[in-house]
Amino acid sequence: MSKNKIITVQNVTVTISSEELDDYICITDIAGVKSDQSRSADIIRNWLRNRSTLEYLSVWEQLYNPKFKVFESEHFKKQAGLLTFTPSVSEWIEQTGAVGLYVKRGRFGGTYAHKDIAFEFASAISPTFKLYLIKEFQRLKEEENSKERLEWTAKRFLSKNNYLIQTDAVKNYLIPKSNYKDNLEWLAYAKEADILNVALFGFTAKAWRDANPEMAGKSNVRDFATVNELTVLSNLETHNAQMIREGRDKKERFTILKDIAEYQLDILNEAEKIKIEEKEETEETV
Incomplete structure (x- = not known):
């Protein structure tokens, strides 16, 4: 589900929608810089009928959208500049399979x-507005990143302390018996969060809840993760987002994520083991 945020650029309210792939900016709002909102659709149509715009959109789609229909996009380019050529965004999307606009x-x-694409559109509306838009967008992202870092630090601290008070017996009890990594029937209907869960932990969130009904109401499997597991999980989220952009299917992504999880977790656990051993040796010599 998308999450909307509002920024104000030179007294113009602009909506930003965080979608699964990336941030999308409302160019209807940006068009309001040039005229009132009632004419925004016409302004966007005029921008879309420009050959330079169509060239830019086509190249962007070919870079990030493996399902983009290049041949169909050529029909738009051939008509660019004609007085009778007034394409809508919906027509562009339907005929080319574009994902850069919606x-x-x-x-x-x-x-x-x-x-x-939104920044490119802003250039056509007002170069000055574009600069302020980029500046305000960057401020928003820095604010979000700062908040995420604080939350991540707090979660790592709490998770680490929570993990330290768990005995091996309790941790073993929390882990449901499963063969999710070998039997991939669940994958066809899996959400992205569970693809990451199985790649890292070896089971789905539901499997954990079913095995731990008393804990399920107040916590989830990630609350019991070690710092190393949380670190790997963060890396998996980044890798998964990139593979989604590349159009890779769930099975391919899961196989890659599972291998990454096993490899990174082994490295981090081994490094932590060595660090503990070195610390113990130092304490013994003191």
């Missing part, structure tokens, strides 16, 4: 563009 209805409705 139209949202209802609340926060309008035409949204991937941030790369």
